[in-house]
Amino acid sequence: MTFPISRQGLEQIAIALAVGAAVFGLFALVRWRRGGEWQRFAQSTGFLGALIVVSLGIAYTIAPNIPTPPVPLTARFAQNPTPDNPATVAAGRALYQANCAVCHGPKGLGDGPAALTLNPRPFNLQVHVPQHAPGELEYWIDNGIPFTAMPAWGAVDPDTGKPKLTETERWEIVRYLQALAAGTAS
């Protein structure tokens, strides 16, 4: 299922609306004593503000619980074409540190500098990677995860006409993530 706007985007719009409503509300309160029109105005902005706060609350409660869509069987059982050796892990490490650590953290713990602002926040990859088939991991890296900040790294970059990460690069990262979770990456 695709949705025309990301969850992050919806949240940003909601926050902007809430700030706007708060500013209008304050303005209306200051003018309250003039009575009449301004009182009605304050009431309606107050109502709008409350509505937005309630929807934000619902969005934040529901959003992290939206399940990850299922991975197609063919992708799940795909085999990693890269050799299982230290050179592949090293290549994967460099790609991971350059592209992924900002959100997932240098050790995959979900503590990258950008993670704080995300909803849902990245999970601990050291815990999650062993729970999934390599093909599932590569599929998520390729296609991203809907309703989260996780980008689709296999998508073609309009500037270069090439994917942000090639298929080989994505599989190298999978090797690195598995080594990281197994404690053999250093």
Ligand code: HEC
């Ligand atoms: C802009 C922030 C961001 C960047 C950059 C990013 N991710 Fe993610 N990633 C997320 C979020 C948010 C999720 C969803 C929560 C989760 O599943 O951990 C996610 C999910 C994942 C998952 C699924 C984990 C699971 O078990 O649910 C994998 C695997 C993953 N990312 C790998 C990567 C790799 C590899 C890169 C770099 C090529 C990368 N991510 C870059 C934010 C990011």
